[in-house]
Amino acid sequence: MSTNYKYLFYLLLFALLSCQNESSKVSNTQKTTIQQEITPPTNLLEKADFKTLLAEQKGKIVLVNLWATWCKPCVYELPALEKLHQKYQNQDVKIMALSIEGKAKADTLVQPFWKELNLTMDNYIISNEDPSVLINTFDRTWLGVVPTSYIFDQDGKKVETITGTLSYEDFEQKIMSYKKQAL
Numbered sequence: 718m719s720t721n722y723k724y725l726f727y728l729l730l731f732a733l734l735s736c737q738n739e740s741s742k743v744s745n746t747q748k749t750t751i752q753q754e755i756t757p758p759t760n761l762l763e764k765a766d767f768k769t770l771l772a773e774q775k776g777k778i779v780l781v782n783l784w785a786t787w788c789k790p791c792v793y794e795l796p797a798l799e800k801l802h803q804k805y806q807n808q809d810v811k812i813m814a815l816s817i818e819g820k821a822k823a824d825t826l827v828q829p830f831w832k833e834l835n836l837t838m839d840n841y842i843i844s845n846e847d848p849s850v851l852i853n854t855f856d857r858t859w860l861g862v863v864p865t866s867y868i869f870d871q872d873g874k875k876v877e878t879i880t881g882t883l884s885y886e887d888f889e890q891k892i893m894s895y896k897k898q899a900l
Contacts, residue, residue, distance in 0.1 A: 761841075761842055762843055764845070770813075771873045774873070776871050778811070778870065778871065778892055778896055779873075780810070780813070780888065781814075782812070782866045783863050784863055786827060791863050791882075793882055795834060797885035797888060798838060799838055801889060802837065804889075805892070809896070809899075813841065816841070817852075820844045862880050864881065868891060868892070868895060
C-alpha cells in the first residue's frame, strides 16, 4: 500500500510541475499585454498639458478635483465624483481627478490606489513634485488644501472654486446650475 501512495505522490507532483511549466511558457509579449490590461496608464500632467487638456474639453462643463491618497476627505468624495462621471460621461460634462502626489508616487501609490477603488473617471497626476507649479496656471490663490475642486465653463473659464468635501448631490447641483446657464 505504501508503494501506491508513493506512485500517487509522484504522479501528482509531475502533474503540478507540468502545469507550472505550461504557464511559464507565456511569452514576454503576452505578459506585457496582460499587465497593460490590468494596470491603468499613468497620466502624468505637466503645466502646459493642463491647458491643452482643458482646451480639448471645450463645450463641456469640466469639474477638476485635486486629491491625494493620504487625504481622508478626498477619498471620501471620490465615489461621489465617480458616480457623477458615470451619470454624465456621455453628456457635456467632464469629471477629472488630479492627484497632487507627484511623479515619484504615480506607479507605486496613486495608480494602485485608483485601481483598488475601481474608479473609471480620468485621473491625472501632477508630474512636478510641487503641485502649485501646475495649479497656479488656473488658481494663483491655492493654499495647498485638498480636496479642492474647480468648475470650468464650456469656454474653459474657471467659474467656481470649491474647498472641502461635497456630497454627490451638492456636486450635481453645482454642475446642473452651470449647464442651465449655458442654455
